[in-house]
Amino acid sequence: MRGYTQDKDAYLKRLRRIEGQVRGLQRMVEEDVYCIDVLTQVSAVTRALQAVALGLLEEHLGHCVTEAVRAGGDEGRESVREAAEAISRLVKS
Amino acid sequence: MRGYTQDKDAYLKRLRRIEGQVRGLQRMVEEDVYCIDVLTQVSAVTRALQAVALGLLEEHLGHCVTEAVRAGGDEGRESVREAAEAISRLVKS
Amino acid sequence: MRGYTQDKDAYLKRLRRIEGQVRGLQRMVEEDVYCIDVLTQVSAVTRALQAVALGLLEEHLGHCVTEAVRAGGDEGRESVREAAEAISRLVKS
């Protein structure tokens, strides 16, 4: 079981709202809405996506990484390294 | 006419692809895909959104801000201030 | 004259404070301060640096880019393209 599966419905709800926001962006472009207002909305969608990512990451640390660390040795180290790489991609995106 | 309207179709195409990526994220969560793989995909969507924002911003500077600056005086200054605030929101998101 | 030269003293003051914060980080590492507290301070320094960048960028748009746009033609376009690339580096850093 993945770390986030207990909150699966909450994540799906948030991702569906983000999908709606992206469709809203398409409408804004279609209707020639002022660029700055489109940009403000893009920033809002980006923040919503990053909040999902931070939530997933916290649960990943609290479940998958925690279990791997308890299993000990290489498995724990590999899990920490993998999480660190995901954090790095997140910080750089 | 907005700065981006000449590339409207290209922006709509990119936003539809991003919408598809967000739906892909929902499927990943529904199918309990490994957290790290979900996070990698969230980073990809975030980068795609930021590329759209940077494109819109460049055209905004090249069209709306350029015209406002040529009109001169307060209009130009206000347009620069507004663009700087959008850039700030983008950097912080 | 560069866009920021009228606020030169203010920028120098902010950069000297940032230099002091980076020396503070060295002291924290030397004294084995708790990692999370070091990280909190690194985030503060990063934010201070980005605030300097956003200030410089706004003045660059209000002075150098504005003048290039008023000069017209290729000079204006090149200036906008150059600013857009700087914004892109800032967003990705």
Add this chain to the structure above:
Amino acid sequence: MRGYTQDKDAYLKRLRRIEGQVRGLQRMVEEDVYCIDVLTQVSAVTRALQAVALGLLEEHLGHCVTEAVRAGGDEGRESVREAAEAISRLVKS
């Protein structure tokens, strides 16, 4: 013992180099270097700081968080929550 203390000298070296880069920024402003070149250098310093943060974070997960998780119960959970908050500050800075 903190997670980073074994690499203390390496971190101090990197932070001293960053301090030198910040002094370099002051010289650039003093000598009225072109804004875009100052901004490029600010982006470089920001990336160097974030690389330090990501290094510290990985070691924090591999040492402090790993030990707290092995100790079990509340200590592990609190350590994960604290790390997640630090990651969130990093992503937003």
